[in-house]
Amino acid sequence: MFRKYMRPTKTMASQLKRRPQQTPALSTPLFARLEENLSAIKQTLGNPQDLIVRPFTIDNASQACAVVCIDGLVDSDLINDKVVKHIQLMLPASGKTLPPPGEEMLTFLLNEVLSTIEVKRETTFEAMYDRVLAGDTALFVDGAAQTILIDSRGWETRSIDEPVSEGLVRGPREGFTENIRDNTMLVRRRVRDCQLRFDTMTVGRRSKTDLIIAYMQDIAHPAIVQEVKRRLATIDVDEVEESGFIEQWIEDDFLSPFPQCQVTERPDKVASALFQGRVAILLDGSPMGLIVPVTLSVMLHSPEDFYERWIVGTLARMLRYIAAFLAVFSPALYVALVTYHPGLIPSDLAFSIAATREGVPFPAFVEALLMVATMELLQEAGLRLPKPIGQTVGIVGGLVIGESAVSAGLVSPVMVIVVALTAIASFAIPAYNLALTFRMIRFGVMFAAAVFGLYGVVLTFIAIFIHLANLTSLGVPYLTPFAPQLLHDWKDLVLRAPVTFMRKRPETAQPTDDTRMKTGDAP
Amino acid sequence: MADRRFVRTALIGLCAFLTAGCWDQVQIEERGFVIGVAIDFPRSTAAEEKADREAPDKPEGRRRFLVTHQFVVPGGLVSGAQERGIQNSANQAFLNLASEGDSLLEISSELATRSSRIPFYQHLKVVIISEAVARSNYAFADALDFFLRDPELRRSSKVMIAKGDARPVLEISPRNEKLPAMYINSVAENIRKTARMVPEVRLGEVHENLVNELSFALPRITSNENEVKVAGAAVFHGQSNRLVGFLGEEETEGLNFLTDRVKGGMLKTAVGRDLVTFNVQTASRDIRADIRHKERMRFVYTITCEGVIDESFKRLNYLNENATKTLQDNVAKEIERLARDTIRKVHKQMKTDVLGLGSHLKQKHPHLWKQIKYDWDHGRNYFASSDIDVKANVFIRNVGEVNMTETRDRLEVR
Numbered sequence: 010m011f012r013k014y015m016r017p018t019k020t021m022a023s024q025l026k027r028r029p030q031q032t033p034a035l036s037t038p039l040f041a042r043l044e045e046n047l048s049a050i051k052q053t054l055g056n057p058q059d060l061i062v063r064p065f066t067i068d069n070a071s072q073a074c075a076v077v078c079i080d081g082l083v084d085s086d087l088i089n090d091k092v093v094k095h096i097q098l099m100l101p102a103s104g105k106t107l108p109p110p111g112e113e114m115l116t117f118l119l120n121e122v123l124s125t126i127e128v129k130r131e132t133t134f135e136a137m138y139d140r141v142l143a144g145d146t147a148l149f150v151d152g153a154a155q156t157i158l159i160d161s162r163g164w165e166t167r168s169i170d171e172p173v174s175e176g177l178v179r180g181p182r183e184g185f186t187e188n189i190r191d192n193t194m195l196v197r198r199r200v201r202d203c204q205l206r207f208d209t210m211t212v213g214r215r216s217k218t219d220l221i222i223a224y225m226q227d228i229a230h231p232a233i234v235q236e237v238k239r240r241l242a243t244i245d246v247d248e249v250e251e252s253g254f255i256e257q258w259i260e261d262d263f264l265s266p267f268p269q270c271q272v273t274e275r276p277d278k279v280a281s282a283l284f285q286g287r288v289a290i291l292l293d294g295s296p297m298g299l300i301v302p303v304t305l306s307v308m309l310h311s312p313e314d315f316y317e318r319w320i321v322g323t324l325a326r327m328l329r330y331i332a333a334f335l336a337v338f339s340p341a342l343y344v345a346l347v348t349y350h351p352g353l354i355p356s357d358l359a360f361s362i363a364a365t366r367e368g369v370p371f372p373a374f375v376e377a378l379l380m381v382a383t384m385e386l387l388q389e390a391g392l393r394l395p396k397p398i399g400q401t402v403g404i405v406g407g408l409v410i411g412e413s414a415v416s417a418g419l420v421s422p423v424m425v426i427v428v429a430l431t432a433i434a435s436f437a438i439p440a441y442n443l444a445l446t447f448r449m450i451r452f453g454v455m456f457a458a459a460v461f462g463l464y465g466v467v468l469t470f471i472a473i474f475i476h477l478a479n480l481t482s483l484g485v486p487y488l489t490p491f492a493p494q495l496l497h498d499w500k501d502l503v504l505r506a507p508v509t510f511m512r513k514r515p516e517t518a519q520p521t522d523d524t525r526m527k528t529g530d531a532p
Numbered sequence: 533m534a535d536r537r538f539v540r541t542a543l544i545g546l547c548a549f550l551t552a553g554c555w556d557q558v559q560i561e562e563r564g565f566v567i568g569v570a571i572d573f574p575r576s577t578a579a580e581e582k583a584d585r586e587a588p589d590k591p592e593g594r595r596r597f598l599v600t601h602q603f604v605v606p607g608g609l610v611s612g613a614q615e616r617g618i619q620n621s622a623n624q625a626f627l628n629l630a631s632e633g634d635s636l637l638e639i640s641s642e643l644a645t646r647s648s649r650i651p652f653y654q655h656l657k658v659v660i661i662s663e664a665v666a667r668s669n670y671a672f673a674d675a676l677d678f679f680l681r682d683p684e685l686r687r688s689s690k691v692m693i694a695k696g697d698a699r700p701v702l703e704i705s706p707r708n709e710k711l712p713a714m715y716i717n718s719v720a721e722n723i724r725k726t727a728r729m730v731p732e733v734r735l736g737e738v739h740e741n742l743v744n745e746l747s748f749a750l751p752r753i754t755s756n757e758n759e760v761k762v763a764g765a766a767v768f769h770g771q772s773n774r775l776v777g778f779l780g781e782e783e784t785e786g787l788n789f790l791t792d793r794v795k796g797g798m799l800k801t802a803v804g805r806d807l808v809t810f811n812v813q814t815a816s817r818d819i820r821a822d823i824r825h826k827e828r829m830r831f832v833y834t835i836t837c838e839g840v841i842d843e844s845f846k847r848l849n850y851l852n853e854n855a856t857k858t859l860q861d862n863v864a865k866e867i868e869r870l871a872r873d874t875i876r877k878v879h880k881q882m883k884t885d886v887l888g889l890g891s892h893l894k895q896k897h898p899h900l901w902k903q904i905k906y907d908w909d910h911g912r913n914y915f916a917s918s919d920i921d922v923k924a925n926v927f928i929r930n931v932g933e934v935n936m937t938e939t940r941d942r943l944e945v946r
Contacts (some may be wrong), residue, residue: 157595329788347560352654352686356714364606373559461554529787 015448025522036133041111043073043151049134050077072110073151082144084163090146091125092159118150119157127160139217166191172274174441179316184274189219189293195276196223196291200283204228210241212255212292216248219293220255223279228286230519236483237288237301252295259301261481266449268308268442269482271300277312277349286520302485304517305477306502308440309333314505322505329437330503336435336447340377340495341458341466343427347373349462365421375458376420381451383410388432489517561606563648567626568602568713570698571636572662579632593634595671600630600699601643601651601715609710625710625831628702636678647822653682656689657717659735660753662698666766668777670905673742673773680739687736690720692753693766693775701755712760719762720751727788727797727812728781730765746770747909749886750788752778769884771910776882779874786874789835789867790922791888798842799870801862806846806942810863812839813929823900829918831889835867840930850931859893860926867924875920883916885909 040046047062054060058079066073076092100107100122108117119128131137131147132155141147144162169191185192193207204226212220216274220241224234240259244389249255252272260269273279274296279289282300290299309329314322347366351359369376391399411429414420431451438444450473457465480487490498498515500506512526537916574596583590593649608625629647633639643651659679665671679685681940694701702712709715723731730751741748747770754761765779765787794815801808815837824829841850841859848855877888890908895902909915 348557350686351560351563351565351652355653356565356567356657359560360604360606360609360711361567361606363560363563364610366559367607367610369561372557459557460549462557 026027036135037055039132039134039154039156040135041152042155043075043149046149046156047075047077053134053138063093064091065097067100068107068110068114072107072114075149075393076146077141077149078146078161079141079144082164083146083161087125087161087163088146088159092123092146092161092510095122095180111150112155115150115153115157116205118148123157123159125147125161127156127161129160131156131158143217154493169195175273175275175278175439176431177311177313177316180312181277183276185276185291185296185298187296189221189291192291192298193221193223193295196279196283196289199276199280200225200242205283210214210238212241212246213249214245214247216250218249220249221291223283223289223291225283225286226384228284228520228522229288230286230521233286233302233483233485233518234288237290240483241290249292250294252292252297252299255290255292256299259483261483265476265480266446267305267477267480267487268440268446269301269303269480269487270305271440272297272442275300281312281315285515286518302481302483302518303487304482304485304489305443305487306489307517308443308490309438310501311439315508319505323503326503326505329439332434332437333447336431336438336444337450338454338466338470339427339434340381340430340451341454341469342463343424344373344377344455345458345463345466348459353463358499362421362423365423368418369421370419372459373424374455376424377427377455378452380414380420380424381431381455383433384428385448388473391439485517485519490515540747546857555590558650558652562649563652564643564647565604565606565655566601566651566653567604567655567711568658568660568702568716569656569664569679570600570602570660570694570702571665572598572698573664573668573671573827574598574602574632593674595668595674596632597635597636597639597665597675598630598632598640598699599636600628600702601640602702602711603627603629603647603649603651604655604711605805624705626712628699630699636675637682640678653679653685657713658690658692658720660692660694660698660701660716662694663696663766665698666693667767669772669774672768672775676735676738676742679735685735687734687739688716689735690751691735691738692716692720692730692751692762692879695752695754695764696779701753701760704755704758704760707758713776716753716760716762719760722762723793724796726763727794728763730784730788731793731795741768741770742773744774746890747886749779749883750785752784762890765886767878767882767884767886769882769909770890776884777877779877782870783874783877786872787878787886788868789815789837789871789924790817790833790874791886794837799863799866801859801866803846803848803859803862807843807847808841808846808859808862809843810839810859810866810926810928812837812844814838819889821889821893821896823893826900826904826914827917829914831918831920833871833920833922834923835871835922836927837863837867837924838927838929839863841932843930844932844937845942847938848937851934854910856928856931860928863928864924867926868922871922871924875922879916882915883909885915885922887918889915889918 040049047064051062061078061080062075064073064075074096076088078088106120108114119130124531129140131140137147137156137158140158144164145158146161148157166188166295167186169183169186171182185195197205202225206224206226208222210220210222211217222234222237222241237259241255244255244258246254256270256272257263259336262269271282279298279300282289287300287302290301310326314326317325323342346354347362354362366373371379383406387402390406391402394402411425415422415425435444435447438447454466454469457469461468477488478486478492486493489495490502495516497513498517500510501515512524514520514523514525516523565646575598580596596898605625605627608623617790629643631639631642633642640651659676661672661675665675676749679689680687701716704712706712709718720729720732723729728750733748733750738748738750748768749765750768751762751764752764763781763784767779768774769776785797792815794812797812799810799812801810815835817836818834820832820834848859850856875887878884883895885908894905904914
């Protein structure tokens, strides 16, 4: 049943054929002489200001050494305390007999002197550059065609903050940061299970960004994990700035307006997705994790549905499904009813709408377009500006433009209400990317309403759902559990059943271990 | 190649949108919402003579109608419309346009030449027909044909019969409402408080009755300058589809009890010389028919009525069961009196079955009905030769919040 959903797209397959895997193009061995190594490094990197090359000698100047690192990326205290100080001060004081210079000295230093946890030997320039540019320190010993790479990453990072785009009243206040180590830490703290897998990849031919595929070995369906890895392996770009690049490379249908990855900066969301057998993708430098596969219903759910009691959660969910409908269809319904079907509006309302539209120079569609477009402008402008000014824009735009547009007779007050309702409804969608989609579709539906009335609204409604029924996210149908009807999953859909009812994991992602509760198995 | 095909498909699609779309787009403020229509016969023949002089050969109807349309003027509905620069000198929320002609569609299209807004009938609330039109042969059905046939019109508009002319009913200026037709529409829905009006009859129901040749009653409406009164009933004969007469307010109350349409209202009864007023909450009726002889059928109505005592000028001790029982009997007698008055009028004088006996027979005794349906309240008129009796049972469910307003009883002046 599952294999049917796993249908690699034509473009994916051709990409796979065309491109070789990311292997280092060349591997230049390190020189044995220290001087040559150092000058080669300086030349390759262009001897930048932040390159630190610190030569020193040990064993009464018989052995020349040097540390190479990038200023700012390394924790200089660590290099001072654990490397240079150990070698220069404590080694002579210990009274150990030193081996002859060259490779033996290097091994001796590696095994007996250096007291940091992550240490590695490398023999090529490329491997050395990769690590040094990522914040490691290279220790060269004259006479050895090798280098010791010491993990000394210690750049300034942002502290763990509250997730800005997904605030909650109840629930953890931690959000992902740009540092992937922090992010894996945040996830692992929530999932203390040996089956948690963090598979590492590097993406970006030049940016060489770290990427982590997180999943539960015994829950996630192997086909999904494999497919995620296959698609990630096809990525062939210079640089990857944000997880959005990844999302666009691995999505099933790049023509669809609907997002096919869930984007979150909440580690608790990632953890709960892992327990449902889904796969998370974390990218270094991006505080936004991706979760695949995703369904439409998941995007309308919020973690708070589970943190609050089930009645509250259920009500909030119903509200959000209604909000999703309103966010897309309410301006269109207004246009259709006002221009084509005033008979469907209750009499008194029809008269008062007619009264408020008296003197409005535009047809309802233009009026709606004007207001919705203004709304979009305001939203966009508010995003660009710093927070305090952004609020001012909201007030200026919302109150002043709305009020004066009405009193100038450009739009009717009912239209302002409809637009405000639409905007609020789209803010109620927990997934920002889905809300963006809705904002986009809204215009299409409005156009159909202006041309064909309610008939057009119904047509676009059907068209949207035909598309949704056809869409997949990593092979999982987008409307699951509605359209491939998985009745077990309906417990956690529009209704959010009490947690004690959910003995099985959702079937949507086809988990290999589907039991949540061991006791009292449900029939 | 593929590109050209795409462009061609897109062009065809666009044409479909641009040529077929926006077909009947009319902005809401450009529609003239017709909320009430009054149908009269014209008072003078001047217009008709003029038309005859101009075009003597054109097809003509048997009779001409004077139709008054009530349009909503939305600007007048908004308080403070003047400040917002919307001009409306009279600040009236409605506009009545009257026009004369022999076809209602002709009149409707003639209005489009005089009004800035196209008549739009989907919000039509009331159709008021004058007594003269209703009494005239065929004119009643003729007048309604346009309203039933045109798809834009709804079958849910209420139909009422004006005592006298219909046009003045729409020309009142109600004090607490801005739109006369909406005001009439609301008044006609107050059947929970009174049984003296016929519950709303919709255009669709009138049509059913016209087609089925059943007699029916429509609400009667009267008006003066500022208000209307919806009370009483206009009785239509099922075969001729003509108005045969009006029932008064109390007779309408009796009719409502007999046709099981009482939703509320009150009944006065005298205990000694003092009034006790009974508030009706529910009422139902049951018909028993003795159909052994077609010529002398016998029908017995049993009316069961429940309610509360809401006003009592007689200081009765309602905690006493006997007092309540006596009162129940008194109220029952009052119901019987109302019903008998009504029966006397419609059965003996009008000989028109608005009591629903015909449809009772149709439902319960279809074989018999097939034989007699052409001789029911016309022809041999089995209805008129039948015998109708009424019995009423009353249950007082509650005697009010207090037992007695004062303990002292009234001194009887002998």
